[in-house]
Amino acid sequence: MKSMKIIMALLFIWSLFSCNITSEKENGNKENIIISKFKHKKNASESDTLWVSQNDSTVFKKEQVMIHRPCSNPEFTMHYELLKPIDQAYYYIYNDKQQLISEGKYTKEFTYEGQTSKVGNFYNEKSYYYKNNGNLKTIHYMKDGRNDKVELYDNKKRLTEVTYFDKKSSDKEKVEIYDKGKLEETRIYKSFDTYYTVKAD
Numbered sequence: 571m572k573s574m575k576i577i578m579a580l581l582f583i584w585s586l587f588s589c590n591i592t593s594e595k596e597n598g599n600k601e602n603i604i605i606s607k608f609k610h611k612k613n614a615s616e617s618d619t620l621w622v623s624q625n626d627s628t629v630f631k632k633e634q635v636m637i638h639r640p641c642s643n644p645e646f647t648m649h650y651e652l653l654k655p656i657d658q659a660y661y662y663i664y665n666d667k668q669q670l671i672s673e674g675k676y677t678k679e680f681t682y683e684g685q686t687s688k689v690g691n692f693y694n695e696k697s698y699y700y701k702n703n704g705n706l707k708t709i710h711y712m713k714d715g716r717n718d719k720v721e722l723y724d725n726k727k728r729l730t731e732v733t734y735f736d737k738k739s740s741d742k743e744k745v746e747i748y749d750k751g752k753l754e755e756t757r758i759y760k761s762f763d764t765y766y767t768v769k770a771d
Contacts, residue, residue: 618659625666
């Protein structure tokens, strides 16, 4: 009888220990899910495609850096450096919340209007920004290494505004205003703060 009680006690302790291990493992998985997928190109006209996570230490080097902005206090932010990038590969990059934050083709060098940059980068890229509730807020488009346009969305994922930029000066060219996802008017800019409005049909 005494030995039976000891066995039951040991089983009870082991069950508690097992539950703790399982909980810690499940919580760890939720916080550290790593997306990793690779698709090889089938022919020369295609690109290798990668789906990667910022929290994958084999793909990104992570370090905290201090940034300084005009008229604001210095603050720390996390900087991610892509390790061993693959030339001409198309990347889908996710954050630790499994949100897509960037997509684009990485190139070791890029030529635009006769000038070649040999600094590896994403010269054609889409960057995604999110609201605190997780809904999409903004998509920023980079084309040929320059600002192309910025799209703003409401809580129902409908367009509210699209701003287009001049590729050389990065000045605003025009702004499209949307109401419930439908184009309402377009503002054509003549200078930094001067524009005329064209109403949608």
